[in-house]
Amino acid sequence: MxxxxxxxxxxxxxxxxxxxxxxxxxxxxxxxxxxxxxxxxxxxxxxxxxxxxxxxxxxxxxxxxxxxxxxxxxxxxxxxxxxxxxxxxxxxxxxxxxxxxxxxxxxxxxxxxxxxxxxxxxxxxxxxxxxxxxxxxxxxxxxxxxxxxxxxxxxxxxxxxxxxxxxxxxxxxxxxxxxxxxxxxxxxxxxxxxxxxxxxxxxxxxxxxxxxxxxxxxxxxxxxxxxxxxxxxxxxxxxxxxxxxxxxxxxxxxxxxxxxxxxxxxxxxxxxxxxxxxxxxxxxxxxxxxSTGVRELLYGHSKCCGITRAGDAMNALKAGAVAIGIILAPRSKRRVTLEDARGLIEEIRRGAGAIGLSAEIAAVIDAAQLDEVPAIASALKPDVLQIHGDLSDETLKRLHADFPALRLAPAVTPEGLSADALEELARRIQKLIEDKTIDRAVLDSARLGRTGGTGRAFDFSLLRFFRTIPRIVIAGGLSQANAAAAAHAFGENFFGLDFNSGVEDAPGIKSPEKLREAFGAIRGISR
Incomplete structure (x- = not known):
């Protein structure tokens, strides 16, 4: 020493x-x-x-x-x-x-x-x-x-x-x-x-x-x-x-x-x-x-969501992901039950340790599932709780107070909002991050009122309202084709990307090749 x-x-x-x-x-x-x-x-x-x-x-x-x-x-x-x-x-x-x-x-x-x-x-x-x-x-x-x-x-x-x-x-x-x-x-x-x-x-x-x-x-x-x-x-x-x-x-x-x-x-x-x-x-x-420092330096604090198999999580981590998302929301095609999620997360953590890579686990839920958070926190011990749907600041502050070990990541859909509403949303997110009520925010696209894994590409032109905010994750239809554009579009405060349907062969089945290509695209590398 x-x-x-x-x-x-x-x-x-x-x-x-x-x-x-x-x-x-x-x-x-x-x-x-x-x-x-x-x-x-x-x-x-x-x-x-x-x-x-x-x-x-x-x-x-x-x-x-x-x-x-x-x-x-x-x-x-x-x-x-x-x-x-x-x-x-x-x-x-x-x-x-x-x-x-x-x-x-x-x-x-x-x-x-x-x-x-x-x-x-x-x-x-x-x-x-x-x-x-x-x-x-x-x-x-x-x-x-x-x-x-x-x-x-x-x-x-x-x-x-x-x-x-x-x-x-x-x-x-x-x-x-x-x-x-x-x-x-x-x-x-x-x-x-x-x-x-x-x-x-x-x-x-x-x-x-x-x-x-x-x-x-x-x-x-x-x-x-x-x-x-x-x-x-x-x-x-x-x-x-x-x-x-x-x-x-x-x-x-x-x-x-x-x-x-x-x-x-x-x-x-x-x-x-x-x-x-x-x-x-x-x-x-x-x-x-x-291992986290290197992946964040090369690819940002990026995540692969909708994981249903431990092997897919290993491939995502090797490709450059820092975080792994397990979806518990009932509406999702990639939903995993609480009991299955427990076994899946244990397998992911064991596997990640065996290859010398850390894995941040994010449990992904809908706002309607807030009453399930105590059980989720107890059974899964996730690092991050990503919540889709409308949540008041008071609700987020209460969640943070009740579960201080959980890093909160509300997912919001800015599409369809007026310029004034977008500016207000950006101010709100920035204050919640500065107050440490939330750890980060996820900007996602929507299709027919649904968010998360819809395959619909995010409108990068909306990022101009959020560029000054640190710790913003971009989601929505990301793949090898648009990952580099998404990263560059956010500019000097780029934090990370959230991949899901764009790196799949079928819902919940991730492609090793698409994962490598998507993360390689962030660095301008064809792998």
């Missing part, structure tokens, strides 16, 4: 005298910034690594070969990192990071088995911090993760020496990070040549338009654009899209730093189609549950 006091925010300073002797570094770029102490420490650590010579390279190759043999991987993987990021749609480099200079210690224990299981399912590549002093990383952690995953691994460090590159190589990395904000031009070229000679790929990081253009001039194939001002540690999410739109050529553009949720990523994609991938770490490091 790590000591939080170990990780303090670095102060602006000058590059240490010993580090100034490092010919790979350009001290003028970082003097007077918070990078100076970080880079000075990196240079000092590099001197303690095994010297790069023919003997050490031979040892490094032997160690790498042995590591890959133990991992059951082919040692020759050159090109796998870039290839994954060029696969189409929005690709994700998910990070293993215990601490950072801006946030301090974020994760006291790093469970690599959990990371390998979750990232193995959802990441396209994995970034591993190897910098120990400010980020709590290590090459040992990189080597340990290599044994647990086939995903391309990026060694992320302030690399200022061949020794660090050799250490990354022998620890099983497929790629290394080289930062133009730190290195001289000659230093970058020499380190890049050495990395390529070992078969490693390079993520060339830029944090200014000038650095990004220079990365293109240097022939970088994968360019990371950091939203963080590395001199002040401040984050501006408009930075990466703006810089990406200026670049020529065809490098893979990776947007880095500051992405907290799916809305941030959707917004960046909308601003710059040139961005092919995102590197995300801190949001996952602070997540209470890693």
């Amino acid at each position: 790590m000591n939080p006091a170990r990780f303090s925010r670095p102060l602006p300073g000058l590059v240490a005298e010993a580090a100034r002797m490092n010919s790979f570094i350009d001290p003028e770029k970082i003097d007077g910034t918070v990078l100076a102490p970080i880079v000075s420490a990196a240079s000092e650590r590099a001197q303690k690594l095994p010297a790069v010579c023919a003997l050490e390279e031979a040892k490094g190759r032997e160690e790498r070969a042995a590591l890959f043999l133990r991992a059951g991987l082919a040692e020759s993987r050159t090109g796998c990192f870039e290839a994954q990021l060029r696969s189409g749609g929005s690709r994700m480099i998910l990070e293993v990071k215990a601490a950072s200079p801006s946030k301090g210690l974020m994760r006291e224990e790093v469970d690599l088995t959990d990371y390998a299981r979750v990232y193995g399912r959802y990441a396209d590549a994995v970034s591993v911090l190897t910098e120990p002093q400010f980020f709590g990383g290590s090459f040992e952690r990189l080597a340990a993760l290599r044994l647990l995953t086939e995903k391309p691994l990026l060694a992320k460090d302030f690399i200022v020496s061949r020794e660090q590159i050799l250490a990354a190589f022998r620890s099983g990395a497929d790629a290394v990070l080289l930062m133009l904000s730190v290195l001289s031009d000659e230093g970058y070229r020499l380190l890049a040549d050495y990395a390529r000679a070992l078969g490693l790929e390079i993520l060339t990081e830029a944090s200014t338009p000038e650095e990004a253009r220079h990365a293109v001039e240097l022939g970088a194939r994968v360019i990371g654009i950091n939203n963080r001002n590395l001199r002040t540690l401040e984050v501006d999410l408009a930075r990466a899209p703006a810089i990406a739109n200026e670049l020529s050529g065809h490098p893979v553009i990776v947007a880095e730093s500051g992405y907290r949720n799916a809305a941030d990523i959707l917004e960046a994609r909308a601003k710059s189609p040139a961005i092919r991938a995102f590197l995300c770490g801190s949001a996952l490091s602070v997540a209470r549950d890693l």
